[in-house]
């Protein structure tokens with residue numbers, strides 16, 4: 001799961017989204033707002049709609065050249081994902097900052113559980129509330145990490161041997177709970193193929209870095225060496241690359257590679 005920072009949307013597209021949102025907000029009750037948000041979103045979330053064409057383009061570009069899902073980083077992403085689900089938050093169903101770019105598996109409805117922290121940091125599971133209660137749901141913030149607003153790497157780390165995502169060992173209390181819940185909600189470790197993908201990614205990144213160091217030590221021209229950097233930036237599981245850099249001092253072989261190529265720590 002990656003920090004997600006798409007380019008800003010144009011004023012024209014933001015205004016179009018705001019019009020849809022005003023339409024939703026004008027509905028009489030919560031159920032009507034959810035239904036209206038659903039209908040408007042499925043009608044307009046396509047490349048033939050000028051505003052959504054830009055939404056989709058900016059989201060796609062933000063996941064990088066590999067076009068992997070912002071959550072699992074394994075599958076190809078092709079769907080606009082509501083960070084806070086529109087079934088629980090129709091009032092922000094057309095808010096630009098509530099969009100990410102995900103694969104179809106990660107974009108499943110989060111109906112089994114969606115917990116917010118109220119202003120006293122008490123957990124409120126919105127999936128257990130009926131529509132009448134959701135109308136007056138408490139103010140609060142989602143318990144899960146918001147990749148548009150927070151860096152998941154501050155909370156999570158990748159075990160480079162197993163490919164498993166874990167909460168940072170230094171976390172405690174509510175921050176540890178948020179990390180665990182994020183892994184659970186987005187099922188970051190539920191798919192064997194994704195864990196395998198992370199392990200394979202470790203090998204792919206290290207192999208390219210090793211070839212880069214070999215070529216660099218042979219005096220290969222810098223213009224050719226740049227292609228290793230581009231390759232590394234184009235591979236899936238960029239979080240694994242970030243983790244390799246973060247743990248570069250912990251593994252002797254990786255440490256030696258980065259010693260020979262300290263510039264790669266900034267790739």
Ligand SMILES: [Zn+2]
Pocket residue numbers: 069070071072073074075102103104105106107
């Ligand atoms: Zn995914």
